[in-house]
Amino acid sequence: EIVMTQSPATLSVSPGERATLSCRASQSVSSNLAWYQQKPGQAPRLLIYGASTRATGIPARFSGSGSGTEFTLTISSLQSEDFAVYYCQQYNNWPPWYTFGQGTKLEIK
């Protein structure tokens, strides 16, 4: 089983500043990595797939990078609507099965 570890568990950042979230895989997942945003009471929303490709309608302030075992989600200038929980997910196995990180809560400083 591939284990996904996100850090930090909670990140406090002021609006307008940059946020950097990390995700580490216990073994290589190539670029088969997605990021999701979840707000209270809502389903997650796909932000990034293929480690660095923004999903449809996702603002350019969201960017993803990395490959193999180390990945980063960067939000360049935080807006009020960006404060939420973020999950990474790998889908590299064959047959593919998914594992999620435990989440990073991005809160207002």
Place this chain on the structure above:
Amino acid sequence: QVQLQESGPGLVKPSQTLSLTCTVSGGSISSGDYYWSWIRQPPGKGLEWIGYIYYSGSTYYNPSLKSRVTISVDTSKNQFSLKLSSVTAADTAVYYCARGLQIDYWGQGTLVTVSS
């Protein structure tokens, strides 16, 4: 625009079988190279993938739940379903149906509580 909607009982007794259905609209469940998944989220916790059914009918389950899970599809109704047997309080969660390896469409989720 593809939409997914979960339906089923919100309360299940311990040791019984949890049954949920996901109705897909805006696209055919049997067309395209898609995985149709069930994912759950216990209150206040993270996401756990339960399993999927591929458009061809192949299934794959989370090994930790495999002995209790069945996912099936009814293409005539454009639906896929989840059965989870021998439930306990630990199975209390919001259950989501979803599409894709990188999950581009999610249902709104349905809370299922396991309690007597």
